[in-house]
Each structure stands twice: as structure tokens, then as C-alpha cells.
Amino acid sequence: MTRQIIFAITLLITLGVFSFTTYRLFRFFQLTRSGFPVRNIGKRLQIMLSVSFGQTKIFRRPVIGFFHALVFWGFCVILVGSIEMVIDGVGGVEKSLHFPGTFYDVIMASGDIFAFLVGISIVLFLVRRVFLHIKRFEGVEMKKISHQDANVALTLILFLMISLQGMNMAYVELQTRTGGDILGVYPVSQVLSGMFVGLPAESLELFYHFFWWSHILLIFLFANILPYSKHFHVFMSVPNTFLTRLEPLGKLTNMEHVMHEVQLMLNPEAAPAAATSVAAVSRFGVKDIEDITWKNYFDSLTCTECGRCTSVCPANITGKRLSPRKIMMDIRARMKEKGSLLIKQGKSFDDKRSLIRDLISEEELWACTTCNACAMECPVNINQPTLIVDMRRYLVMEEASAPGMLKTMFNNIENNGAPWQFSSEDRLGWAKDLNIKIK
Numbered sequence: 001m002t003r004q005i006i007f008a009i010t011l012l013i014t015l016g017v018f019s020f021t022t023y024r025l026f027r028f029f030q031l032t033r034s035g036f037p038v039r040n041i042g043k044r045l046q047i048m049l050s051v052s053f054g055q056t057k058i059f060r061r062p063v064i065g066f067f068h069a070l071v072f073w074g075f076c077v078i079l080v081g082s083i084e085m086v087i088d089g090v091g092g093v094e095k096s097l098h099f100p101g102t103f104y105d106v107i108m109a110s111g112d113i114f115a116f117l118v119g120i121s122i123v124l125f126l127v128r129r130v131f132l133h134i135k136r137f138e139g140v141e142m143k144k145i146s147h148q149d150a151n152v153a154l155t156l157i158l159f160l161m162i163s164l165q166g167m168n169m170a171y172v173e174l175q176t177r178t179g180g181d182i183l184g185v186y187p188v189s190q191v192l193s194g195m196f197v198g199l200p201a202e203s204l205e206l207f208y209h210f211f212w213w214s215h216i217l218l219i220f221l222f223a224n225i226l227p228y229s230k231h232f233h234v235f236m237s238v239p240n241t242f243l244t245r246l247e248p249l250g251k252l253t254n255m256e257h258v259m260h261e262v263q264l265m266l267n268p269e270a271a272p273a274a275a276t277s278v279a280a281v282s283r284f285g286v287k288d289i290e291d292i293t294w295k296n297y298f299d300s301l302t303c304t305e306c307g308r309c310t311s312v313c314p315a316n317i318t319g320k321r322l323s324p325r326k327i328m329m330d331i332r333a334r335m336k337e338k339g340s341l342l343i344k345q346g347k348s349f350d351d352k353r354s355l356i357r358d359l360i361s362e363e364e365l366w367a368c369t370t371c372n373a374c375a376m377e378c379p380v381n382i383n384q385p386t387l388i389v390d391m392r393r394y395l396v397m398e399e400a401s402a403p404g405m406l407k408t409m410f411n412n413i414e415n416n417g418a419p420w421q422f423s424s425e426d427r428l429g430w431a432k433d434l435n436i437k438i439k
């Protein structure tokens with residue numbers, strides 16, 4: 001009974017802290033704009049199954065992708081065992097989800113094998129991060145804290161796997177020793193439990209409880225640390241792939257208000273309909289965190305900081321300051337910086353800083369070629385270019401700020417109806433001596 005009470009208190013604290021974090025994020029989402037309608041559920045489910053559960057984009061880098069996929073699939077299977085542990089803890093029972101038949105055995109056996117494989121994969125990831133200086137993990141945006149964050153999360157996962165394996169090993173050895181039924185199948189732990197052979201039964205029991213509590217407490221800790229780390233993608237990546245932008249990558253979304261202005265110019269008869277159907281615009285494009293859509297913020301929370309986007313970005317590769325990963329990290333950082341103050345002091349709060357210029361420079365924004373290689377490569381289907389374009393829209397439409405050559409082009413379009421410095425009346429001047437009959 002004491003064990004149940006302690007467990008229930010720990011669970012309540014965990015759920016309390018997690019609810020607080022979720023509520024805080026919800027308030028941040030409330031600061032963002034709408035503007036990402038979620039339709040075509042069937043297609044979305046298909047993408048989610050393929051990109052998240054099939055890990056298709058991760059396999060673009062086959063070797064490291066394979067180990068990442070092992071970790072993802074392992075988490076999915078081990079989750080069942082974790083749910084069982086929570087039920088056991090609350091109910092004061094053992095192996096509560098066990099029922100005769102092979103299903104439970106398969107789940108437990110997979111969990112046991114995956115615990116081992118995930119453990120090995122995490123060791124590889126840690127060695128790679130700490131000892132091999134992978135270029136993809138470097139960059140101006142990758143501060144010391146980003147590396148520490150990744151290493152802490154990986155170490156936690158490693159301890160999670162060690163405690164799970166240890167718990168299974170002690171359980172198997174204890175049941176064998178006392179002649180009890182082993183509920184479930186534990187192929188790896190069966191082999192490794194040989195390490196416990198010399199231990200007295202009391203010590204084995206102690207070990208079992210130690211690993212059981214260590215594992216469940218690490219799960220609770222992990223769940224509450226994740227939302228504050230890059231490993232939040234453990235929760236966010238599956239829904240984010242469901243929320244993938246379905247339009248072709250290169251397609252830019254029209255700004256409704258601007259589109260109506262153009263329609264008005266082309267067809268004034270459409271004026272009354274247009275005037276009533278378009279709401280007033282408070283800002284063109286994105287200047288700061290209040291101007292982004294909820295999907296932009298969702299993307300930033302999902303970013304794993306893996307750097308796959310930056311590693312294929314032609315601007316970054318050719319030495320420009322642009323890094324699509326940095327754009328995502330800046331969104332997250334700016335929301336953390338300004339979001340709470342906006343909530344406390346109201347939407348009119350102004351800290352005299354903004355996403356553009358204070359975090360993301362104009363130089364970075366104009367370096368983007370909108371090639372979409374970043375969006376193509378991102379393993380969790382984040383779309384960076386649409387956000388970059390929205391920030392450029394702000395610069396052009398609200399501040400008339402653009403690189404010199406672009407400004408010339410904009411003026412030409414305005415004055416001549418074409419990007420060149422010639423009047424449209426001279427358009428056919430090149431043919432004047434060619435004796436071509438022009439109608």
C-alpha cells in the first residue's frame with residue numbers, strides 16, 4: 001500500500017508539471033495567427049504513416065538512419081510496457097496487462113530486444129556527438145547549450161534502456177530461482193541474466209525493485225524535460241508529419257488581401273464582393289512572433305536540430321549566413337523570450353525587439369533561393385521556406401526594404417509592367433528592322 005501511495009503521489013506530480021507545461025505552450029499558440037487549414041485527412045494519415053512510422057526520410061542517410069529508426073520503433077514498442085508499469089504502480093500489481101496468448105509475449109519480447117538495440121544505438125549517437133565532429137551538428141546557431149541538451153537527453157535515454165534491461169534481467173532470474181511463472185518472453189534478458197547467477201534471492205529482489213523504480217522515475221523525468229529540449233520532437237514529430245503542408249513544395253501561397261487588390265485592378269466589377277470578403281490586415285508578412293501561424297510555431301517545436309536542412313542548403317553551403325535550422329531555433333527562442341511577456345502584459349506589449357533583425361538578419365532572409373531543398377530533406381516535414389518568404393514579404397510590403405537589384409526590379413514592374421528598364425511600348429523594338437508584320 002505504501003508503494004502505491006508513493007507511486008500515486010509521484011504520478012500526480014508528473015502529470016501536474018506536464019499539464020503546466022502543456023498549458024504554457026497552449027497560451028503561446030494562442031498568440032499566433034490562424035491560417036493553416038487542416039483538410040484531406042486521408043492523405044495526411046498516409047504521409048504520417050510513411051514519414052513517421054515508416055521513417056522514410058530518415059533512411060535517406062541509410063546507416064545512421066537505420067539506428068534512428070531502431071530508436072523510434074523501439075520507443076513505440078516499449079511504450080506498451082511503460083503503460084503497463086503505470087497501471088501496475090497505481091494498482092499495486094505485477095504485469096497487469098498480461099493475458100494468456102502470444103500477443104503479450106511478442107510485445108514483451110520485442111520490448112526486451114529493442115531495449116538492447118536502442119541502448120546500443122544511443123551509445124553510437126553519443127560517441128558520434130562527443131568524439132566525431134560531424135559538420136552537420138556545428139553552426140553559429142549550435143551553442144554549447146544545444147550540444148549539452150542533446151547529450152543530456154541521449155544519456156537519459158541510455159539510462160532508461162539500462163534500467164529496463166536490468167529490470168527484465170532481475171525479473172527473469174528471480175522467477176527462475178523461485179520457480180515462479182515468467183510472464184512474457186525476454187530473449188535478451190534471459191541470456192544476460194546469467195550475470196546475476198551468484199546473487200542471493202533477496203539481493204535480486206532488491207535489484208528488481210531498484211530498476212523498476214529507476215525506470216519509471218526516469219520516464220516521468222524524461223516526459224517533463226522533453227518539452228524544454230530539442231528532444232520534444234519525440235512527442236511532436238508524429239503530429240507534425242500529419243500536419244504536413246500538402247501543396248507542392250515550390251508553390252507559394254498567395255496573400256489573400258493582395259490577390260484581391262490585384263483582382264480589383266484587373267476587374268473592377270469584382271470590387272463589392274472583394275471588399276466584403278477580405279478582413280482588414282494588421283500586418284503584411286511576418287515581423288515578429290505574433291505574426292507567425294500556429295503551424296510555424298508547431299514546426300519550431302518539432303525541430304530536432306539535426307541540421308539535415310542546413311547541410312543541403314545551397315546558400316549555407318556557399319558560405320552565406322542563412323541556416324534554415326537557425327530560423328526554426330530562432331522562432332522557438334523568440335517565443336520563449338516574448339511569449340510570456342505578451343501573456344502577462346497584453347498584446348500591446350513591445351520589448352523594442354523583433355524576430356527580424358534582432359534574431360534573423362535581412363542578409364539571411366535574402367540569401368534564400370527558395371529552392372526548397374531544406375523542406376525536402378527535413379525528416380519531420382518542417383516547411384522553412386514559406387516562413388522565410390513571409391518575413392521577406394514583411395520587409396518589402398511594410399518597410400519597402402529589399403536588396404538594391406530587387407528594388408530596381410520592383411520599380412520596373414510598377415512603372416513598366418515588366419522587370420526590365422524599358423517601357424512596355426518598346427517591347428517589340430527588337431523586331432523593328434526584321435520586316436515582321438506586327439498586328
Ligand code: SF4
Binds near residue numbers: 312313373375
Ligand atoms: S529554400 Fe532557402 S533555406 Fe531552404 S535550402 Fe533552399 S536556399 Fe536554403
Ligand code: SF4
Binds near residue numbers: 307308377
Ligand atoms: S528543420 Fe528539420 S532538417 Fe532542419 S534541423 Fe530542424 S528537424 Fe532537422
